[in-house]
Amino acid sequence: MKTNNTTQLTLLDLETTPLTYGSLILNKEKFVEVLSEIGNLNDLSSVKGRIFVIKDIITNHRKDQEGLLNIDANGDTISLRRDILTSELDQILKSQTIERAKYYLKRLKTSVQKVKTSKINDLNLLRWKEYDDIITDSLWILDKRDTSGAHLGWYWGNFIPQIPHQMMRRFTRKGEWVLDTFAGSGTTLIECRRLCRNGIGIELNPEVAQKARELIEKEHNKDSVVSEVIVGDSRTIDIESILRKYGINRFQLLIMHPPYHDIIKFSKDKNDLSNAKNTEEFLKMFGDVVENVTPYLEKGRYFALVIGDKYSRGEWIPLGFYCMQEVLKRGYLLKSIIVKNFEETRGKRNQKELWRYRALVGGFYIFKHEYIMLFKKK
Numbered sequence: 058m059k060t061n062n063t064t065q066l067t068l069l070d071l072e073t074t075p076l077t078y079g080s081l082i083l084n085k086e087k088f089v090e091v092l093s094e095i096g097n098l099n100d101l102s103s104v105k106g107r108i109f110v111i112k113d114i115i116t117n118h119r120k121d122q123e124g125l126l127n128i129d130a131n132g133d134t135i136s137l138r139r140d141i142l143t144s145e146l147d148q149i150l151k152s153q154t155i156e157r158a159k160y161y162l163k164r165l166k167t168s169v170q171k172v173k174t175s176k177i178n179d180l181n182l183l184r185w186k187e188y189d190d191i192i193t194d195s196l197w198i199l200d201k202r203d204t205s206g207a208h209l210g211w212y213w214g215n216f217i218p219q220i221p222h223q224m225m226r227r228f229t230r231k232g233e234w235v236l237d238t239f240a241g242s243g244t245t246l247i248e249c250r251r252l253c254r255n256g257i258g259i260e261l262n263p264e265v266a267q268k269a270r271e272l273i274e275k276e277h278n279k280d281s282v283v284s285e286v287i288v289g290d291s292r293t294i295d296i297e298s299i300l301r302k303y304g305i306n307r308f309q310l311l312i313m314h315p316p317y318h319d320i321i322k323f324s325k326d327k328n329d330l331s332n333a334k335n336t337e338e339f340l341k342m343f344g345d346v347v348e349n350v351t352p353y354l355e356k357g358r359y360f361a362l363v364i365g366d367k368y369s370r371g372e373w374i375p376l377g378f379y380c381m382q383e384v385l386k387r388g389y390l391l392k393s394i395i396v397k398n399f400e401e402t403r404g405k406r407n408q409k410e411l412w413r414y415r416a417l418v419g420g421f422y423i424f425k426h427e428y429i430m431l432f433k434k435k
């Protein structure tokens with residue numbers, strides 16, 4: 058519905074705009090102008106009166122006499138979450154003094170006018186409340202895996218897509234490079250395509266790598282990012298030649314999800330970490346991977362290690378902490394130990410009662426968690 062080069066968004070358009078659910082697109086210039094006008098008022102009731110009108114427009118869809126929803130074809134727009142904006146307006150409406158109201162108004166205006174990001178992600182810190190899907194707690198209880206699109210979850214021993222998703226949103230910017238040294242079914246690279254990050258995966262098993270490639274290709278590559286799964290041993294693969302091929306110097310995020318030693322045997326290949334003869338050999342192999350790839354992680358960037366513990370002959374083997382030590386002794390900074398709930402494997406689910414009985418008899422606890430250990434390169 059176009060009139061004089063201006064599009065009046067209908068309520069239906071607002072609801073179906075392909076942005077975050079509940080987003081509202083406003084004419085940025087107009088919105089800033091209106092906020093400035095209100096900021097020049099000197100009595101509290103006039104400020105509240107104008108704010109009330111804005112709230113009415115965005116919540117009750119009243120007539121848009123302020124022109125906030127007039128989107129000029131060439132003009133700047135801003136997408137704001139409707140619920141967050143409503144609460145910001147409410148804060149102004151509840152102010153007891155003109156000074157407080159003006160303080161909140163100014164903060165809102167700045168967050169509309171400016172974008173403030175850190176060097177390592179695209180999150181606009183001036184609108185930080187809009188990112189409530191980003192986890193900042195160290196305990197992750199995730200009910201179900203994301204099985205949308207190419208995330209089929211077919212590979213035994215894969216991780217849930219939410220892990221690389223969360224890591225990439227917080228620790229990379231669009232267009233940056235992510236390396237996954239144990240690519241498996243390609244979960245990281247599928248997520249890379251969704252989030253416009255270039256992804257390189259290394260996988261020892263050629264059949265698994267091929268299946269991963271086919272699956273990754275099923276995910277729409279809207280931003281034409283690089284997604285390559287290379288068959289190789291992450292302990293020895295020549296990382297420099299990979300970087301050279303793409304004309305880059307460093308990766309901006311490293312993700313490692315190694316076998317949890319021999320809990321799942323991924324192949325018969327002796328170079329497979331799941332075939333290490335004992336814990337010491339497993340840690341040596343893991344350490345070799347760390348040594349081979351971490352020099353190519355950019356300084357100040359993050360390395361996420363996803364790992365769980367194991368039992369062996371009635372003894373808890375803290376693989377996670379042993380692996381953490383391997384990284385720390387190579388000079389990395391520990392940023393977080395995230396504990397994430399563990400989905401029951403199909404086998405365990407069927408034998409739930411039996412495992413509970415065994416736990417009661419054997420004096421042990423059934424594994425329900427794994428770790429995401431987060432390191433930063435100094």
Ligand SMILES: C[S@@+](CC[C@H](N)C(=O)[O-])C[C@H]1O[C@@H](n2cnc3c(N)ncnc32)[C@H](O)[C@@H]1O
Pocket residue numbers: 212214215216217238239240241242243244245259260261262265289290291292314315316317323324328329330331
């Ligand atoms: C826990 S799985 C990773 C799963 C992956 N995150 C996913 O979502 O599908 C570990 C993978 O590491 C691979 N692997 C084992 N040893 C390796 C090595 N030396 N170099 C590269 N990959 C290896 C295994 O074949 C297996 O696919």
